[in-house]
Amino acid sequence: MNQEYWQEELETMKRPDLERLQTERLKETVQQALKSPFYQEVFKQQGLTADSIQTLDDLRKIPFTTKDDLRAHYPFGLVAIPLRECVRIHSSSGTTGNPTVVLHSAKDLDQWANQVARCMYMVGLRDTDVFQNTSGYGMFTGGLGFQYGAERLGALTVPAAAGNTKRQIKFITDFGTTCLHIIPSYATRLAEVMYEEGIDPHRDTKLHTVCIGAEPHSEEQRKRIEKLLGVKAYNCFGMSEMNGPGVAFECKEQNGLHIWEDYVIPEIIDPVTLEPVPDGEVGELVLTTINREAMPLLRYRTRDLTCFLPGDCPCGRTHRRLARFKGRSDDMIILKGVNLFPTQIEKILMKFKELGSNYLITIETVGYNDEMMIEVELSDLFTDDFSTLQRLEKEVTRQLKDELLLTPRVKLVAKGSLPAPEGGKAVRVKDLRKLS
Helix, strand or coil: CCCCCCCCCHHCCHHHHHHHHHHHHHHHHHHCCCCCCHHHHHHHHHHCHHHCCCCCCCHHHHHCCHHHHHHHCCCCCCCCCHHHHEEEEEEEECCCCCCCEEEEEEEHHHHHHHHHHHHHCCCCCCCCCCEECCCCCCCHHHHHHCCCCCHHHHHHCCCCCCCCHHHHHHHHHHHHHEEEEEEEHHHHHHHHHHHHHCCCCHHHHHCEEEEEECCCHHCCCCCHHHHHEEEEEEEECCHHHHHEEEEEEEECCCCCEEECCEEEEEEEEEECCCEEECCCCCCCEEEEEEECCCCCCCCCCHHHHCCCCCCCCCCCCCCEECCCCEECCCCCEEEEEEEEEEHHHHHHHCCCEEEEEEEEEEEEEECCCEEEEEEEEEEEEEEEEEEEEHHHHHHHHHHHHEEECCCCCEEEEECCCCCCCCCCCCCEEEEECCCC
């Protein structure tokens, strides 16, 4: 094995050969997808058959698949193999109504583990490393995705899961952890607690690499993490609909995320016209799986905004690179690794007769951490008694925490305090994080 590549032949494949591989796998994937009730109906409505897709350009004949499609056909309408052949189900976090679920066969999980191992090897991790995973396990894909990838790599794994910072630090120091998978805002918090406890990560730990992702972060925040912990921090991208972590990952050059084109076919489209955009122009990422058997997805609209970076990467890998993600084409918020929508917040606020209908969600970086504040107006009917206001604020916060799986700051304000909508859509979210 070449010391730089996990799978040298695939990672450095010439573009014409890679496109031939994609075409072959796309045709197989379409055949497989047509075993699901959903895609049978889609192809029938469009007058398409499996033979309609013979080239990569033919992919554009297929309509987009959306998160709403997954919800509408919940739970098993997109499954293309018998349920008895499925061995795991994952579900997305922070959505209203039906969640989006993805099912996996044993082969799918094997391929996913290999994909994550390839990412980790690319940034210098080896079977001599001790890998600590601070992601939640269970239905969230970040836990098991990195766990299986690290095991495939051969690293000693520490499935620490989320939270309990002092225990995380004890594991890091006692077990000689060399690599962390961690969300950016928690990485800075972890460093703060280390210094508070008199532990200098540069001197007192063996950390050299962190894999960061699951929430937006700036280049400035990445450099801060590297300086605080004495590590190299590599950006990673994944989503439960595409298995989870490992869809795209930075190499040691840190100049964009290589998206593994033997696993997915990426497109970038204008979210309004739905037409392709040229390299270097920001648009919405659309992904087609080409190596999954239980639940293939064709032209899935991720809603994530990015662009293809032009030119070749000095690392020698030929798979295309994505720029740092710029935001989303819908109103989903990603905070502390949790996906949530303003409608979830509104649903809770509207339960309280003491509250008015006007509210504002502000997200900003406080110190090293991203925080959410929700200002909501009181109704005409409500008293200004301080103790009653405190009780109400506490109960609103509790219910929001149960719904969102994180704790926002809630601020009750007098009616008329917040800007009133003046025609069109009310501005409900102010994201003041600096991500460029």
